[in-house]
Amino acid sequence: MSELPKNDLDEVVDTLHSPADFVRWGASAFAQADLAFGHGLDNAFDEAYYLVRHSLHLPHEVPELYLRTRLLTEERRRVAQCILARLEGRKPAAYLTGEAWFCGLRFRVDERVIVPRSPLAELIGDAFAPWLAHPPRRILDLCSGSGCIAIACAMIFPEAEVHAVEIDPGAAELMFANIADHGMEHRVFGHVGDLYAPLAAQGETAFDLIVTNPPYVPEEEWQALPAEYHAEPKLALAAGDDGMDVVARLLQGAPDWLSQDGVLIGEIGASTAEFDSRFADLPAHWPEFEFGGSGVFIIERAALVDWLARQ
Template structure:
């Protein structure tokens, strides 16, 4: 990693005046510091613009004239502090701002949850077409974290009943806050517990659609990740020697919670190879994404049941 350069001589807030000044300076600082980008953006300039826009509470589609506007002294000091914090702490920008965007919606985030960035957003916004034939009446989000997937599904399917399950108490508290922020307390039902266990005790009916972004990073790969990822909860990322410990349980238990004709959609990111090695012959589909991302599998309940039966017969 490159040595972090010193800031400009004196107080940058005395020299830099406009949002454009801070975008330029931040991008230079980020690039020179050798930061890692992987929480929704992939380069120093985009990160710099995202930080400046977010800190100033400006819209995503920002007219260029605003980039030339002079900032108040307090705004300048806040931007300098955030830019320096990004360099020195290596925390993702979402944690520094306390917010992230998913499916066009704002969510509260902090170190209790991973930063929302899943390509599942594209599937949600497209109504899971062509993988789901009709609008689901009941949806489950497993390993829900901030609750962004469950909330986005509730918005995409306004007639659906949505349930969300999260194991970690801190993450579940943040999920509750996001559900309340989006006014969905009556439609998104939050559960605390390990995968399907709280649904068993609650006697919840089967689901037409289960969506999950579980931990799937092999332990040794997690250990080698840049500091930005180590700022996120390990529980939400690392999952054993091949990263498939939680996914294995999901696949084996999901049929009992899927309605006839139901569909399971899960993300395994860069762990497609260990997924296919461990679950050889699983008849899953792998959607392609227009807006980037990969590693999402789709499988229908009947196909999963048949594969599990064959796997038991072989075993």
């Protein structure tokens, strides 16, 4: 990693004047500092633009004229502090702004949850077509984190009852806050606990769809990740030597919680080799994504039951 650029806050505030100035400076500084991207944005320019826009309370679509206007001293200082915080703290931008976007929806985020960025968003946007036999009446989101998957599913399927389970109490606080922010308390029900355990304790019944973005990063791979990923909770990322410890428990327990024609959909990202090694011959489907991303498996209950019986 290259050395961080030496930036003096007062010099930056005195020298730069327009939003465009700060976008250019931020993008250059981010590239020079070799920051890691991958928490919703994938390049230095877009991340600098996002932080400048957010610091100035500007909308997503900013007319070009606005980018050339002169800023007040207080505005310049606020933007510069945000850019420098990203450089010096090496935290994902979402932790600086306190928000992330998923399926076109805004969610609160902080260091208690990973930043939403799953390719599952594309499947949700397509109502999981063509993988479901009928619109699900009951949906379960395991390892829910911020609750973004559960809430987005509730938006797509307005007749469905959705349950979200999160093991970490701090993450669950954010999950409940996001459920309330979106006015979903009457249809999205949060649970704190380990995978299926809180559902059994509360007498819940089977689900037509289980969707999950569990931890799946091998321990050694997690150790080598850039600082931006180490700013996220390890519990939500790493899962044993091959990353498959939580996935194994998900698969084992799923038949008891899926309806007869139910479907399990899970993300395992770049850990497909570890998945194939640990779960040889599992008859899963692997959809392709138009907007990027990979590593999502889909398996019907009947196929999962048959595979488990052969183990």
